[in-house]
Amino acid sequence: MTRKMTYPEFADPTLAGDPTHPSEILVDQLTFRQLSNQQFADKMEMDIDFINQFLKAKKPVTPEMALKIETILGIEAGFWLRMQSNYEMAKIRIRMKKQIEKASISNQEKEKLRKAM
Numbered sequence: 001m002t003r004k005m006t007y008p009e010f011a012d013p014t015l016a017g018d019p020t021h022p023s024e025i026l027v028d029q030l031t032f033r034q035l036s037n038q039q040f041a042d043k044m045e046m047d048i049d050f051i052n053q054f055l056k057a058k059k060p061v062t063p064e065m066a067l068k069i070e071t072i073l074g075i076e077a078g079f080w081l082r083m084q085s086n087y088e089m090a091k092i093r094i095r096m097k098k099q100i101e102k103a104s105i106s107n108q109e110k111e112k113l114r115k116a117m
Contacts, residue, residue: 019086
């Protein structure tokens with residue numbers, strides 16, 4: 001049985017720079033473990049095309065995928081789901097900030113909205 005690894009709560013990808021899609025961490029893990037995309041797809045019992053799309057950050061982690069990754073790599077499913085949630089929220093915040101900047105409101109109102117996010 002694979003030992004479960006936990007990642008610290010401060011590993012929040014939304015804190016600095018561009019949001020981090022969970023696939024970026026997974027690619028690092030596959031490289032470290034010397035698993036090819038095809039080997040990983042086989043272990044996941046998933047289509048290689050889907051896995052490739054996921055590894056390019058074009059598909060989200062689902063709860064089912066997170067549980068399979070936990071079983072295969074020993075990294076808790078919750079970690080992958082938190083990463084996905086943080087990634088999606090960061091993308092929404094970026095979009096909302098752009099909308100605030102374009103809005104026809106006073107700078108004071110814009111600042112209030114920015115602080116509320």
